[in-house]
Amino acid sequence: MNSVVVLRKVEVKYPGEVKPSLKAGELTIDDGEFVLLLGASGSGKSTLLKLLCGVIPCYQKAEVKGEVEVLGGDPQREGLSGMVSRGAAIVLQNPDAQLFSATVESEVGFGPENLGLSRGEVEKRVKWALGVVGMTDLKRKDTVSLSGGQKQRTVIASVLALKPRLLLLDEPVSQLDPQGSLSVMACIGQLPEKAGCGVILAEHRLHDLYAAGILREDVRTVVLDDGRIVFDGELGKAVNKGILEACGVREPGIFKVTRKLYGSVPTFKREELIKTLAGGESSYSSSAQSLQDHVLVKVNDLWARYGRRGAFVLKRVSFEIRKGEMAALMGPNASGKTTLMRVLSGLLKPVKGSVIFDLNPRRDIAYVPQNPDLYLVSDSVAEEFRLNPRGSFDEKFVNFLIGELGLEGLLGKHPHALSRGQRFRVAVAAALAGKPKLIMLDEPTTGQDERNIDALARILESYLAEREACALMSTHDVEFVLHNCSRVIVLKDGEIIASGPPRKILRNENIIEKACLRVPDEVLAGIWS
Amino acid sequence: MIELTRLEESPLRRLNPVSKLVLVVSIAVLAITIDNVDTLKLVCLASLLVYSLAKPSLARIKLTAFLLALTVWGTVFSQALFYSGYPRTPIVELVSPETPIIGWITGGIYVYLEGVEYGLKQSIRLIASLLAGLAVAWTTDPKDFLIYLSGVGISKSLALSTMISFRFIPIFASDASSTLAVLKLRGAGISKDKPASVLRYARKFLTPLYAALVRRARTLSVAIESRGYGQSKRRVKYELKFTRLDYAVIITALTVTLLIVSIKILFYAYTVGAYYNPELVYVYAFARKYL
Numbered sequence: 001m002n003s004v005v006v007l008r009k010v011e012v013k014y015p016g017e018v019k020p021s022l023k024a025g026e027l028t029i030d031d032g033e034f035v036l037l038l039g040a041s042g043s044g045k046s047t048l049l050k051l052l053c054g055v056i057p058c059y060q061k062a063e064v065k066g067e068v069e070v071l072g073g074d075p076q077r078e079g080l081s082g083m084v085s086r087g088a089a090i091v092l093q094n095p096d097a098q099l100f101s102a103t104v105e106s107e108v109g110f111g112p113e114n115l116g117l118s119r120g121e122v123e124k125r126v127k128w129a130l131g132v133v134g135m136t137d138l139k140r141k142d143t144v145s146l147s148g149g150q151k152q153r154t155v156i157a158s159v160l161a162l163k164p165r166l167l168l169l170d171e172p173v174s175q176l177d178p179q180g181s182l183s184v185m186a187c188i189g190q191l192p193e194k195a196g197c198g199v200i201l202a203e204h205r206l207h208d209l210y211a212a213g214i215l216r217e218d219v220r221t222v223v224l225d226d227g228r229i230v231f232d233g234e235l236g237k238a239v240n241k242g243i244l245e246a247c248g249v250r251e252p253g254i255f256k257v258t259r260k261l262y263g264s265v266p267t268f269k270r271e272e273l274i275k276t277l278a279g280g281e282s283s284y285s286s287s288a289q290s291l292q293d294h295v296l297v298k299v300n301d302l303w304a305r306y307g308r309r310g311a312f313v314l315k316r317v318s319f320e321i322r323k324g325e326m327a328a329l330m331g332p333n334a335s336g337k338t339t340l341m342r343v344l345s346g347l348l349k350p351v352k353g354s355v356i357f358d359l360n361p362r363r364d365i366a367y368v369p370q371n372p373d374l375y376l377v378s379d380s381v382a383e384e385f386r387l388n389p390r391g392s393f394d395e396k397f398v399n400f401l402i403g404e405l406g407l408e409g410l411l412g413k414h415p416h417a418l419s420r421g422q423r424f425r426v427a428v429a430a431a432l433a434g435k436p437k438l439i440m441l442d443e444p445t446t447g448q449d450e451r452n453i454d455a456l457a458r459i460l461e462s463y464l465a466e467r468e469a470c471a472l473m474s475t476h477d478v479e480f481v482l483h484n485c486s487r488v489i490v491l492k493d494g495e496i497i498a499s500g501p502p503r504k505i506l507r508n509e510n511i512i513e514k515a516c517l518r519v520p521d522e523v524l525a526g527i528w529s
Numbered sequence: 530m531i532e533l534t535r536l537e538e539s540p541l542r543r544l545n546p547v548s549k550l551v552l553v554v555s556i557a558v559l560a561i562t563i564d565n566v567d568t569l570k571l572v573c574l575a576s577l578l579v580y581s582l583a584k585p586s587l588a589r590i591k592l593t594a595f596l597l598a599l600t601v602w603g604t605v606f607s608q609a610l611f612y613s614g615y616p617r618t619p620i621v622e623l624v625s626p627e628t629p630i631i632g633w634i635t636g637g638i639y640v641y642l643e644g645v646e647y648g649l650k651q652s653i654r655l656i657a658s659l660l661a662g663l664a665v666a667w668t669t670d671p672k673d674f675l676i677y678l679s680g681v682g683i684s685k686s687l688a689l690s691t692m693i694s695f696r697f698i699p700i701f702a703s704d705a706s707s708t709l710a711v712l713k714l715r716g717a718g719i720s721k722d723k724p725a726s727v728l729r730y731a732r733k734f735l736t737p738l739y740a741a742l743v744r745r746a747r748t749l750s751v752a753i754e755s756r757g758y759g760q761s762k763r764r765v766k767y768e769l770k771f772t773r774l775d776y777a778v779i780i781t782a783l784t785v786t787l788l789i790v791s792i793k794i795l796f797y798a799y800t801v802g803a804y805y806n807p808e809l810v811y812v813y814a815f816a817r818k819y820l
Contacts, residue, residue, distance in 0.1 A: 053755065059747050080754045090755050097745040098752035100696050102670035110672060114757035158756055307588045347710040367714055373741040374707045377715075377733035387733075389716030416740035434715070 003069075004166050004198050005029035005052060010066035012047050012056065016417075022047045022227045024066075029200065031165065034192045036209075036235065037202040039224035040248030040449035041421035045202040048224070049168045052200070053090045054080040071166060087165030091172045093420070093447070095151035104130070104146070104154050105139040111162040129157035132187045132194075149180030149333045149516075156184060160191075166198045167191065173205055174446050175370075177332045177476045178518035181205065185212035204447060207479050210252045210270060211518055217268045223247055240264045250450035253479055254521040270521070277525035295358060296470045297321040297344065297438060302353035304343050313339045315494045317353070321438070321470045326460055328481040328502070329474045331491035332516040337474035340491070341367060341440045344472070357438075363389045364437035370446070370474075372423040376415035381407065381426050384415060388434025401429040404455050421447045428456065432463060439463075441473040445480050457484040478520050482506055490515045539584035542668040546677040548775040549665045550691070552579060555782035556661045560654040562793050568819050569653045576660040583664035592702050593663060600655050603728065605648035612644025620645075671696040675758070685759045693746050701742060708737050792816050 005027065012022040022044040029035055037045050050056045051068060054075035068075055071086040078086070092098060101107035108129050112122040130136045133153040138146070143154065152175060159167065169188065173181040185208055191197045209215045217236030222229055225247040231238050238244050240259070244251050254273060258265045267273055302317040314336045321327050329337040342348040344355060345367040359365070366388075368375055378384045385398045402408055405425045410418060415426055424444070431439055439460075445453050460471055461484070475481060481488055482502045490498040490511055498511045505511055507523045541549070556579070559572045585593065610623075619639035626637035671692045678688035712719050712730055719726045719734075796816035798804035 055751055059751055080751065081759060084755050084757055088755075090751065092748050092751065094745075094748060096700075097748035100692065100749060100753065101672040106670070106672055110758070111756035114759075155752070158752075162757060307586055309586070342710075345710070345714055347707075347714075363716075365714060367711070369707060369711065371707075371741065373744065374704060374737050375711050376740070377708070377712060377737050379736070387715050387717070389714070391716060416736070430715075 002031045003028050004031050004033075004071050005200075006067070006069040008067040010051070010064070010068055012044075012051055012065075013063045015061055015063075020227055021062075022051065022224075024048065024227075024229055027222065027229060027232065029198065032192050032196055032198050033220060034189070034198070035200045036214075036219055036221045037200055037224070038206075038221060038238075038244060038247070038249045039202075041204075041447065041452060042419050043224040043247070044227040045224055046170050047227075049090065049170050049200065049202060051075065052083075052166075053088050053168055054078060054083040055090065084162075088168065089159040089162055089164035089166070090168040091152075091156055091159055091170065093171045093174050095155050095175065098155045098158075099143045099151055101143060103139070104135060104141050104143060104157075107143055107154055108139075108157045108161050111158055115162065125161045125163070126157075129161040132160055132191075133157045134183050134187070149176035149184075152176055153180065153184055156188075160195070163195065164197055166200070169199065169201045169203070171203055171205075171447060172201075173203065173208060175333075175443070175476075177516040178208060178211075178478060179516035180333065181208040181476070182212045182518065185209055185214055189214040204250060204449060206250060207252045207521070208518070210254075210521070213270070215252070215268060223249070236265070236268060239268075245450075248449045248451045250453065252521060253483075254525060257522070257525075274521060274525045294323045294468075295320045296323055297358075297472075298356040299344075300354045300356070302340075302343065302350050302355065304339055304348055304350045306339075306348075312351070313494050314343065314350070317491075317494070317496055319489055319496065319499055321472060323468045323470060324464050325487060326464060326471045326473070326485050327487045327489060328485040329472060329489050329491060330476070330478075330481065330515060330517060331497075335491040335515070336494040337491055338370070338442055339494075341442060341472065341474060344438070344440060359437035365440070366431035366434055366436035366438070367440045368424070368427045368431050368442065368444070370442040372420070372427040373416065375427040375430070376423060379414060380411065381413055381415050381418075382411040384426055384430040385433040387430070390434055392435070394433070394435070397435075398429075398433050401432055401459065404459050405429050406452065406455065421449070421452065424448070425452060425456075432459070435467060435469075437467070437469045439469065439471045441471070443475055444473055445475060445477045453480060460484075476517075478506055478518055479522075482520050482522065490517075539582060539668055541579065541582040541584075541664055543772075543774070544778060545770060545772075545775050546669050546673045548771075548778045549669060550674075550678070551779050551782050553658075553661045553665050555786040557658045558786050559789060560657040562790055563820050564650075565819055566650055566653070569650065569657070573653050573657040573660075576657040580660040580664045583668050585664075585667065589663075589667065589702075592706070593660070596659065596663075596702075597656055600659065601649075601652040604652045604655065605645055606728070608648030608651065609640045609644040610638065612641045612647060614643060614647070617644065618642040666696075675753075689750070689753060689758070693749055696749065697742055697745065700745065701738065704738055704741050705734075708734055789820065793820055796820070 007024050007027040010022065010024040011020045013020040037048065039045050050060060052070050052075060056062045057064065057076065058079040064076055070083060071088055073082055073086050075083050099107055101110060105126055108126045109122050112125045130139055133156050135150065135153050135157060138150060146154065152172060156172060173184055176184060188199060188201060189212060191199050203209060206215060215235060217234060219235045221233065221235040221238050223231035223238055223243055230247065231243045239251065239255055255265050257277060258273060298320045300318050302314055303312055304314040305312045317340065329340060331337055339348065343350050345365055346361055376384060378387065386393055407425060407429060410422060415423060418426065428441065428444065444456060463469065464471055485502055487500065488502045488505045489496055490505060492515050497514055498505050506520060512519055556572060556576050563569050563572060618641060620642050621640040622637065623640065624632050624635065624638040626632050674692040675688050678691060679685055709719060712733060717730045717733065719730050792812055793816060795809060796813055799813055
């Protein structure tokens with residue numbers, strides 16, 4: 001079989017960095033192969049993908065040493081355009097920044113049009129690609145009005161329409177709701193077979209990959225740690241040798257429990273594993289948050305929309321958040337989660353209804369948007385901690401946040417020179433440094449590895465208990481919610497369809513289906529008490 | 530936020546991207562070329578007409594008003610203080626020349642009447658370009674820029690740059706609104722109604738916007754290039770639709786712009802003594818009075 005990727009003694013170093021971001025040694029990938037690329041945040045996954053398709057050094061300057069051969073060409077010499085003509089394609093994380101046409105059909109047709117195919121062939125490819133990502137019915141829809149998940153599926157369809165030989169996916173489902181993610185992942189898993197296309201997939205959301213059936217024992221897995229390839233082999237071995245856990249990769253919780261109980265994961269077949277665990281001893285307990293009766297935020301019959309003539313994005317929304325509570329907002333993309341947080345932040349005025357705070361809304365509310373770029377306004381990470389509504393700076397507390405969130409060594413750097421995961425952590429730390437009573441986080445686990453997610457959960461839990469504050473977060477991460485939140489509020493089309501403890505809500509199949517969620521494996525296996 | 534980026538149905542949307550681009554460029558060229566304030570106001574009015582043909586929503590009108598207020602305030606304020614031409618008439622003394630250190634170094638800081646007037650003139654120029662630019666960005670499918678501009682022979686990289694700049698005007702507006710909101714929540718005493726407060730935090734306001742834009746522009750370029758754009762000359766040829774209205778807009782805009790630019794060049798040649806033709810005396814008089 002032909003090799004589509006050959007790397008020999010490759011080193012990539014970004015300008016201004018002391019050590020290489022990637023030190024890959026040897027790597028060979030064959031035509032049509034499916035390779036899972038895993039590693040903690042900043043381990044070099046994105047750098048490797050960018051190197052393979054010529055984004056480095058075309059769009060991002062870096063010093064590259066060693067030999068890189070992709071589809072018979074040298075990405076360093078031929079650049080992205082040359083690699084695309086050889087059959088490589090890349091999908092990046094943010095779908096909003098990758099779309100540029102007015103309609104879905106026009107967006108997906110752009111690639112085949114550039115290949116000079118006949119009109120009939122362009123239409124055929126558009127139809128096929130949209131079918132693969134499950135968006136055939138939406139082909140005439142305005143791209144602006146698509147949900148985040150639909151946007152990412154449109155981007156994936158757009159590159160699939162080129163019928164690439166090697167598809168590079170850099171966290172393609174990071175912004176999708178669980179069901180959207182499952183459908184895309186199921187397609188991606190079948191691409192080598194159906195489209196004869198090799199896939200290199202870098203992703204943090206292994207829970208979704210597992211639910212989509214992609215995580216099989218024999219899937220070839222390359223694990224990166226601090227820029228080095230520390231494992232290249234079958235996934236089963238990486239899991240059972242504890243390599244993923246050691247490298248900070250967030251494994252499906254059910255793997256951990258099985259390993260704890262049986263020493264290894266005997267089978268990767270999901271249903272069998274769930275059956276093995278079912279009826280066994282409970283391994284988890286519900287969140288230990290000490291909730292008080294004191295209500296900090298009370299929302300009554302809230303209605304909101306953008307503009308005077310727009311449709312209502314929030315309808316009849318009522319709920320309370322108490323002191324010490326970490327509540328989650330869940331629901332499909334575009335269900336109103338972000339809008340609700342904007343209303344609570346005072347950034348959008350409701351048309352009807354009220355929000356009653358037992359806190360000072362001018363001083364005690366912090367909101368970190370999904371795009372951390374818009375939160376970071378200073379010239380150095382250290383300065384970010386000084387801008388808060390109280391104008392206070394508690395050095396001890398800030399140092400604690402810096403240590404817990406792994407931000408040491410970054411204080412002198414410009415916040416916008418950091419990776420996305422680091423930028424989001426800086427934004428969260430800066431928000432907490434202002435000691436808010438209500439902290440709202442939009443998709444806080446996107447692109448974060450296990451260590452950082454655990455640290456975030458730990459910090460929030462202690463912060464809420466000590467400061468008698470509360471947190472509200474919009475997220476698609478059912479595992480995070482199950483393990484860390486005391487309550488989940490489920491939105492659908494701007495209305496609350498359910499509210500209650502995660503272990504109760506996340507097992508209700510009716511709600512799960514309506515809200516495009518997924519039942520966590522731990523709940524299916526009955527190992528949650 | 531969707532409100533700010535959606536392509537709304539409007540009379541301007543019926544024009545093809547080439548006509549709209551010719552219109553915007555013509556308005557910008559006229560705004561730079563013309564010095565007479567009354568004629569500049571006419572150019573601004575023409576731009577306002579183009580803007581109204583985009584049928585902007587209330588949210589977009591509010592945003593435009595904010596951007597215009599910021600433009601006028603910033604331009605007038607800076608010109609009023611730092612006007613370097615002569616004559617200049619101080620109307621307000623901000624720092625006396627006797628003030629220790631800062632007064633001694635600067636010789637006093639004043640608000641100059643001529644600076645205010647010059648700042649206002651510059652503002653009209655910027656407003657004219659801004660209004661038409663926003664209207665075109667809000668009514669054009671960015672992909673059409675690529676197809677049409679490449680179709681009329683403009684290089685692919687220039688077409689791509691044009692498309693990216695127009696693609697990001699609406700997102701820039703949406704990001705600006707979010708950044709402003711986040712700054713407020715972080716305790717910055719900033720308000721849309723107080724442009725001075727925005728100026729105080731201008732650096733903090735612009736840094737995240739710039740970073741987000743650069744990152745998005747890079748991602749978009751990668752996305753476009755990885756869909757085969759610019760790698761071959763085999764692109765499917767689309768029939769470029771130019772209606773009578775398109776031709777009328779292009780011919781009118783180009784004729785008016787070329788005529789005015791030519792008159793200004795002739796007038797300039799006359800004033801510096803490079804070229805004089807007695808038969809053009811009415812042209813010189815027209816340029817002196819209206820341009």
